[in-house]
Amino acid sequence: MLSAIRPKSRVIFGYLLIPIVFYVFAVFVPLMTAAFFSFFNWKGGPNKTFNGVENYLTLLKDSVFWQSFGHNIYLVVASIIGQIGLAFIFVLIINSKLVKFKGIHRTFGFFPSTIAAVSIGFIWTMIYDYKRGLLNWFLALIGNAEAAKVWLNDEKLVMLLVSIPLVWQWIGYYMVIILSAISSIDKEIFEVSELDGANAVQQALHIIIPLIKNTLLVCVTLCVAGNMKAFDHIWVMTKGGPGNESMVMALYGYNISFAQQNMGYGSAISVGIFIASLLVIAGTQFIVKLVSEKN
Amino acid sequence: MANEYTRVAGKKSSSFTNNPILFIFFNGMLMIFSLSCIFPLIWMFYSSLKEKRVFNADIIGLPKDPTMSNYVNVLTNKDYHIFESVLNSFRTTIISLVLIVLFGFIVGYILARIEFPGNRLIYAIFLMGVLIPIHSLLVPIYVVFNSLDIANKWYTLIIPYVSFALPIAVFLVEGYVKSIPISMEEAAAIDGSSFTRTLFSIIGPMCKPILATVAIIQTFSCWNEFSFALVLIKDVGLQTVPLAMTQFTGQFTSDYPKIMAAMLITMMPIVIFYFIFSRQIIEGMVAGAVKG
Numbered sequence: 001m002l003s004a005i006r007p008k009s010r011v012i013f014g015y016l017l018i019p020i021v022f023y024v025f026a027v028f029v030p031l032m033t034a035a036f037f038s039f040f041n042w043k044g045g046p047n048k049t050f051n052g053v054e055n056y057l058t059l060l061k062d063s064v065f066w067q068s069f070g071h072n073i074y075l076v077v078a079s080i081i082g083q084i085g086l087a088f089i090f091v092l093i094i095n096s097k098l099v100k101f102k103g104i105h106r107t108f109g110f111f112p113s114t115i116a117a118v119s120i121g122f123i124w125t126m127i128y129d130y131k132r133g134l135l136n137w138f139l140a141l142i143g144n145a146e147a148a149k150v151w152l153n154d155e156k157l158v159m160l161l162v163s164i165p166l167v168w169q170w171i172g173y174y175m176v177i178i179l180s181a182i183s184s185i186d187k188e189i190f191e192v193s194e195l196d197g198a199n200a201v202q203q204a205l206h207i208i209i210p211l212i213k214n215t216l217l218v219c220v221t222l223c224v225a226g227n228m229k230a231f232d233h234i235w236v237m238t239k240g241g242p243g244n245e246s247m248v249m250a251l252y253g254y255n256i257s258f259a260q261q262n263m264g265y266g267s268a269i270s271v272g273i274f275i276a277s278l279l280v281i282a283g284t285q286f287i288v289k290l291v292s293e294k295n
Numbered sequence: 296m297a298n299e300y301t302r303v304a305g306k307k308s309s310s311f312t313n314n315p316i317l318f319i320f321f322n323g324m325l326m327i328f329s330l331s332c333i334f335p336l337i338w339m340f341y342s343s344l345k346e347k348r349v350f351n352a353d354i355i356g357l358p359k360d361p362t363m364s365n366y367v368n369v370l371t372n373k374d375y376h377i378f379e380s381v382l383n384s385f386r387t388t389i390i391s392l393v394l395i396v397l398f399g400f401i402v403g404y405i406l407a408r409i410e411f412p413g414n415r416l417i418y419a420i421f422l423m424g425v426l427i428p429i430h431s432l433l434v435p436i437y438v439v440f441n442s443l444d445i446a447n448k449w450y451t452l453i454i455p456y457v458s459f460a461l462p463i464a465v466f467l468v469e470g471y472v473k474s475i476p477i478s479m480e481e482a483a484a485i486d487g488s489s490f491t492r493t494l495f496s497i498i499g500p501m502c503k504p505i506l507a508t509v510a511i512i513q514t515f516s517c518w519n520e521f522s523f524a525l526v527l528i529k530d531v532g533l534q535t536v537p538l539a540m541t542q543f544t545g546q547f548t549s550d551y552p553k554i555m556a557a558m559l560i561t562m563m564p565i566v567i568f569y570f571i572f573s574r575q576i577i578e579g580m581v582a583g584a585v586k587g
Contacts, residue, residue, distance in 0.1 A: 006409060006410075007409070007489075007490035009411065011490055011491075012405055012409060012411055015401050015402075015405060016401075016402060016405060016417065018398070019398035019401065019402050019461060020402075020417065020420075022394075022398070022454065022457055022458050022461070023420075023421070023424065023458045023461050023462075024420075025454070025458070026432075026436065026454050026455045026457075026458030026459070027424060027427060027429075027432065027458055027459070029439055030432045030435035030436040030438070030439050031427075031431075031432065031435065033435045033438055033439050034431075034432075034434065034435035034438075037435075037438065090324075090325060090328065093321045093324065093325060094325065096321065098317060098318050098321050098322065099321055099322055099325055100322060101329075104329060105325050105328075105329045106577065107570075107573045107577075108329040108330075108332045108333045109328060109329055109332055110573070110577050110580075111332050111333060111336075111569060112332050113580075114515050114519075114565065114569050114576070115519070115562065115565070115566075116518070116519035116521065116536070116537045116540075116562075117519065117521060117537075118519075118521050118537040118540050118541065119537075119540065119558055119561075119562060122540065122543075122554065122558060123335045123339070123558075126551060126554075127335075129551075131351070132350070132351055132354050132551060133354075134338075134354065134355070137354055137355060168331070168332075171328070172332060173580070173584075176577050176580075176581050177581050177584055177585060180581050180585075181585075215585065218584070218585055222584060225428075228428055228430070229428060229429065229430035231430060231433075231521070231522045232521040232522060232537070235521075235522075235525075235541075236540075236541065249430075250430040250431075250433060250522065253431075253433060253434055254433060254434065254522075254525075254526070257434040257437070258434075258437075258526070263434070263438065266434045267434060267435060267438070269434070270431045270432070270433070270434045270435055271431070273428065273430065273431040274427075274428055274431035277428035277430075277431060278426065278427075278428060281426060281428070282426070
């Protein structure tokens with residue numbers, strides 16, 4: 001039967017050719033190029049000299065790269081706790097029948113996730129601004145004006161401060177994903193458990209979480225992948241500073257390659273980012289699989 | 296026994312749902328969150344109607360005599376290229392979307408339906424694309440594009456945007472096509488419809504819902520994409536919206552109302568799009584995320 005709809009091979013080939021060329025050209029060719037140039041000493045000019053694995057040895061000892069990697073992990077953890085955790089709590093509240101204007105919460109809450117990270121970065125830069133920022137204005141309002149400071153210059157707080165916009169931006173997104181997962185649970189289960197005397201917390205722990213586990217794991221995967229590539233809003237807010245206190249991997253690779261014109265080492269960093277991100281993403285996938293098979 | 300038990304439990308849950316303190320606390324918490332999501336937009340809107348001097352004196356108050364001067368300034372000053380950047384973003388986004396939907400549809404359909412040697416290999420190649428950390432391509436893509444002299448052109452950004460979106464588009468379409476009964480195509484083939492005709496006039500319309508989902512997700516990622524635009528576009532006349540915003544980081548950091556006016560102009564198309572189609576957009580994004 002299938003042969004009736006099977007077109008000639010050259011027709012299939014013709015249809016597949018352009019998309020695959022596009023895709024291979026923009027994804028695999030750059031990867032190969034990076035792998036190739038990572039073995040060269042190349043400062044962006046016409047001169048390239050082969051220097052073997054020297055770039056990689058430098059990378060292994062490059063404390064800034066590892067610090068950036070740590071910051072990516074920080075963002076991942078902050079996002080899993082802040083985004084998925086808060087989103088889950090908000091969803092429980094929305095589902096508790098106590099809350100009015102559910103549609104508005106959905107529409108407004110989701111809104112920030114549709115805005116460019118660059119704009120989000122700008123908005124929060126204005127919030128953190130020393131003289132004209134909303135945060136210091138608020139501190140003055142509650143009579144705590146002496147706590148005001150140049151927020152994004154604070155080495156100890158800067159990672160927390162740049163992760164707040166990121167977490168805030170995507171809460172609504174995860175909220176809607178979790179909401180739609182819960183709405184597919186049979187209502188009878190809740191009614192029966194209520195009759196059995198289960199309270200809201202027990203329902204959440206013993207009914208909702210096990211039943212939407214797969215959705216929650218999808219959320220974790222999205223969180224990990226999304227935060228390993230953090231770049232835009234940190235570029236806008238701090239450019240990785242003060243010092244390297246809010247540097248992330250993609251931004252570091254960018255700085256080395258373009259600000260310092262060190263394309264050879266920049267390529268090695270790109271390969272490093274590739275491997276590090278892949279390991280973290282694959283590692284989470286592995287844990288996710290393990291968790292879902294256990295239960 | 297059982298009766299008593301249910302009654303007690305019923306009482307408990309009703310006292311829970313009628314608790315006024317919880318009611319206020321829960322509603323208040325969600326209100327604060329929802330307001331925080333929308334307040335920046337409102338704050339930027341009315342602040343953009345203030346002059347810099349007025350804004351610096353009072354950052355939160357409503358403007359006493361609203362002025363359009365920031366908007367006039369941003370739009371008429373040729374150095375900012377704000378209007379051009381909106382056009383560039385429109386062009387890049389629309390062409391990318393058309394190609395993503397077209398390519399995603401064709402590849403997804405062929406991989407789902409037609410057996411040929413290499414089908415699974417191509418599938419695996421696209422599967423890898425979902426896992427590849429795209430941001431590690433930032434520097435190498437610049438090297439490749441620059442050496443082929445295709446960086447910094449009007450079409451430059453379309454290439455990575457289409458390529459990066461293809462894996463997810465292919466998967467969504469492939470999964471969707473598998474749920475369509477194959478008898479449609481068989482009937483069409485028996486009636487003498489060519490492959491191309493079946494593909495576009497029979498399968499195409501049936502795939503509309505999933506293609507709409509793909510288009511919605513990618514509208515936002517193309518319009519908002521920043522890092523590859525930053526690396527690949529140097530000419531201010533070619534920059535997209537997120538890139539146009541960054542020119543305000545250094546030189547005008549003190550003139551917030553002007554930055555806000557520029558931001559609102561560049562955000563406007565996507566904000567209007569969102570609030571008109573919010574229900575479809577939310578559903579589409581969620582469907583894409585969960586299935587992808």
